[in-house]
Amino acid sequence: xxxxxxxxxxxADGELAGERGAALAAAMTGDDALRARxxxxxxxxxxxxxxxxxxxxxxxxxxxxxLLAVPPAEPAxxxxxxxxxxxxxxxxxxxGRGSGSGSGLTWAHxxxxxxxxxxGVLLGHxxxxxxxxxxxxxxxxxxxAGGRLAQALEARLAxxxxxxxxxxxxxxxxxxxxxxxxxxxxRIAGLACREASRWTVxxxxPAEPAxxxxxxxAASPLxxxxxxxxxxxxxxxxxxxxxxxxxxxxxxxR
Amino acid sequence: xxxxxxxVRARIAALLPRLRRFGRTLCRTGEDADDLVQMAVExxxxxxxQWTPGTRLDSWMFRxxxxxxxxxxxxxxxxxxxxxxxxxxxxxxxxxNAAQVEAMAVRKAVSRLGDDQRAVVGLVLVEGLSYxxxxxxxxxxxxxxxxxxxxxxxxxxxxxxxxx
Numbered sequence: 485x486x487x488x489x490x491x492x493x494x495x496a497d498g499e500l501a502g503e504r505g506a507a508l509a510a511a512m513t514g515d516d517a518l519r520a521r522x523x524x525x526x527x528x529x530x531x532x533x534x535x536x537x538x539x540x541x542x543x544x545x546x547x548x549x550x551l552l553a554v555p556p557a558e559p560a561x562x563x564x565x566x567x568x569x570x571x572x573x574x575x576x577x578x579x580g581r582g583s584g585s586g587s588g589l590t591w592a593h594x595x596x597x598x599x600x601x602x603x604g605v606l607l608g609h610x611x612x613x614x615x616x617x618x619x620x621x622x623x624x625x626x627x628x629a630g631g632r633l634a635q636a637l638e639a640r641l642a643x644x645x646x647x648x649x650x651x652x653x654x655x656x657x658x659x660x661x662x663x664x665x666x667x668x669x670x671r672i673a674g675l676a677c678r679e680a681s682r683w684t685v686x687x688x689x690p691a692e693p694a695x696x697x698x699x700x701x702a703a704s705p706l707x708x709x710x711x712x713x714x715x716x717x718x719x720x721x722x723x724x725x726x727x728x729x730x731x732x733x734x735x736x737x738r
Numbered sequence: 739x740x741x742x743x744x745x746v747r748a749r750i751a752a753l754l755p756r757l758r759r760f761g762r763t764l765c766r767t768g769e770d771a772d773d774l775v776q777m778a779v780e781x782x783x784x785x786x787x788q789w790t791p792g793t794r795l796d797s798w799m800f801r802x803x804x805x806x807x808x809x810x811x812x813x814x815x816x817x818x819x820x821x822x823x824x825x826x827x828x829x830x831x832x833x834x835n836a837a838q839v840e841a842m843a844v845r846k847a848v849s850r851l852g853d854d855q856r857a858v859v860g861l862v863l864v865e866g867l868s869y870x871x872x873x874x875x876x877x878x879x880x881x882x883x884x885x886x887x888x889x890x891x892x893x894x895x896x897x898x899x900x901x902x
Contacts, residue, residue, distance in 0.1 A: 489888060490884055490885075490888055493884070493887065493888055493891065494869070494884065497862065497869070499868065499869050524895075525891070528863075528891060528894060528895065529863050531840065531841075531844055532844055532848065532859060532863040532864060532894070533863055533864055533866070534837070534841060534844075535840075535841040535842075535844035535845045535848070536759050536762055536763060536845065536860075536864045537759075538841070539755065539758055539759040539762050540755045540756065540759060542755070542758070544754045544755060544758065545772055547772075547776065548754055548758070548772060548775055548776055548779065549751065549754065551776065551779045551780065551783070552747050552748070552750055552751035552754070552779065552783075553751075641745075641748075643742075643744035643745060643747070643748050644742065644744065644745070645742055645744070725748045725751065726748070726751075726752050729748070
């Protein structure tokens, strides 16, 4: 039986299937010259692949990565463009914002009252819409995310358009080694961490008042109090989009 | 799998290392390769709606890179700035271990192939696409692809000599 060069190449590349491939595999066992020709092609394939493999380990230049960074959300933007999980960018954006009269207030000034208000708002959702859609419920002295809040924390990526009124932003691993995520609705923003297969709400704060009183987008900047809560808990840096997806796909199990 | 622009963005971002690698087989310098990736990504972002969810995003990006590269080559010809074939080998003498020396020789040999052959080598031998997938990326018949690949491999073999 004779073999064309193209057939040998296809075989070496894993492309010669069926009877012809099986016949060639059989023929090679008793034909050293034939086997040597196929082996040379396979070696060549390996050496060409190896010659370029190192590129994958090189850091991607910033100018390329920057092209694909999710654009920061405009506070009153109509298009859903939630910020990707980038704490530094979020902070930088906040620092760049105007120094209006309200921005001088620190969390300490109004934090306690705001927190109670936020909790009231959060529970208000529950009271207003009891049943399966409750955003939180109390279990064992903790506030556990439920309904669409639990769904969003479980499944939504920061890059996803916000749906059902809940958006998620930063995801990170906290100092106890559990995954935590920030979320926001039109009225509150909060931080929830994954404990024992459920999301417990760690802190909440009123959503920042939207500029010009426009309907607030779920993708608005995170309130400062929430960023501080993140700072207190975070171990290392926030997850990248790829890490976030991986964690989500693994069910937030570490 | 969602087809939202941000979703596609994130997935293209994850492909960047491979796009840079494919660029390295097409272009003769790393700088040109990254320029090509940049042009292709910019182009892709204007038409993420044209990618069909469920199909290979890498193939789609490779195709944009390939057509962008062809356009770029033609533009350079028109400008008569014939692309100086800087051969791979800027770091001659730096790499000391045998594997690195061989890798460098292979990259240099690939850089001496014709434009069509480099694309085929990059897609099949480096990126691991099947003949069918690579033919689709290049929009050529599979028969044309296999003959290009065969010629490219012969040329590489001639440049690099028979492996011991």
